[in-house]
Amino acid sequence: MPSTYSPFSDDGNMLPKREKRHWGEALYLSYGSFLEVLQSSLVDDWQKDLLNMAASDDAKKMQNHFESKGVLSQLVQSPIGGTNETLLTEEELIHFKRFLFSVHVFGYNWLQDNAISAANLVAYIDKVLNTYKNDHGYGLAVEKVIILTHSMGGLVARYAMNPPEGAFQGCQDKVLGVVHGVIPDLGSPAAYRRMKVGAAQEGIPGAVLGSTAEELMSVLAFAPAPLQLLPYPKYKSSWLIIEGGGSYPSIVDAATGKFDPFNEIYLRKDVWWQLYEPDILDKDITTINNNWENYSISMRDDVKKFMEHQEKGQYHPNTYIFYGTKIESDNSLTWKKEVEGKAYMNPYSGHPYIPKPQENNRHVEVYGEMDSNKVLNMGDESGISYKQFILESSKGAGDGTVPVESLVDIMKSSSIQSSLATNVDHQNAYAVDSLSDIGKRKAIQFTLRAIVKMVQEVDIRAAN
Structure with missing residues (x-):
């Protein structure tokens, strides 16, 4: 404990003991x-x-x-x-x-x-x-x-x-x-970043939360509170940019007049940059489908409803607020194309060689397929291409989160x-x-x- 001299102890008598004050x-x-x-x-x-x-x-x-x-x-x-x-x-x-x-x-x-x-x-x-x-x-x-x-x-x-x-x-x-x-x-894109690549970049907090997506995603996907930290519909538009693939959310919901990150990001399962990957650990198809169903229900029933209520802007009439502006933060995120190339036959496995990302904030997307009628030798082009993306922060004003x-x-x-x-x-x-x-x-x-x-x-x- 720090040194704070007090002639009258607060730990019992004058006040209830600190233990009883939780x-x-x-x-x-x-x-x-x-x-x-x-x-x-x-x-x-x-x-x-x-x-x-x-x-x-x-x-x-x-x-x-x-x-x-x-x-x-x-x-x-x-x-x-x-x-x-x-x-x-x-x-x-x-x-x-x-x-x-x-x-x-x-x-x-x-x-x-x-x-x-x-x-x-x-x-x-x-x-x-x-x-x-x-x-x-x-x-x-x-x-x-x-x-x-x-x-x-x-x-x-x-x-x-x-x-x-x-x-x-x-x-x-x-x-x-x-x-x-x-x-x-109104939430933070940092919540998306942590889900997709882990929190290894955040020192001790990252080690506590989980360093990789494998460690974090399977827990956070079924934990409503961390998901309630994702950017709200009222958060600024196009905070997630996919180089060569658009910016999201970007479509205004006609009924609400707000952007819809749920349909454009959080509940998508047709793109590689989707928020939740139900097969990140599980490989059984029934389990994967159940994972997605449970995640979707939580997002709609817990996360979306919570955000919609909070966006009504009800604050105590006697509110004070302090916040940080000097530490680089995830104001927006960009999946930036870092490497693009063709895959060649691996001399040992007989399969195309596709580099695996060495760091957690990278993703490799594979395109095309091999010609099954064509015999390939070592070093031949396989017909498969790949792109490696890196998730980059805008590093704008904030408190680091x-x-x-x-x-x-x-x-x-x-x-x-x-x-x-x-x-x-x-x-x-x-x-x-x-x-x-x-x-x-x-x-x-x-x-x-x-x-x-x-x-x-x-x-x-x-x-x-």
């Missing part, structure tokens, strides 16, 4: 330091106030023992950047310090349908609120939560607050405000109180090492200030 459900590599720093930040200023009141004059001079100014006080009247920026005032911070903030974690299965995770989030929020109504806090808690999301978690939270009619009761009336970090609001094009809808919404474009990378969007490190982290500063701003809506009399 901190163990978060991946420590990504969120461990952030959770510690976030919780410490939310109680740092009033604790520093107490220390300053109790300390002697000599102790106050010993700045190496403690900082006399809380981390949030350091943000007062300090520009961070972003749209519609309003500086933090001393009055707002004074109001904020009248409340005690407890950090809880909601962990979910990143493979299951995000709609299921959303329903579970609603139940978890009720559980948290009940904790402070009946078990901890003497019934004085204001009955709303603030939600911070990361990546796919933003899709889960959005759905939880505004589910489709008849699904379950949404929780927006129990949420004071939301900070979305690097939300893939979510391109800026995915944010078009949310940035247009009147619900967005402020947004910040910064240099975060996707996996480590909330990275921070210590309280002193906050000064170098615009995304963390933005998040903390947003929380203070949200709390201004709470009448202090409601907590008395």
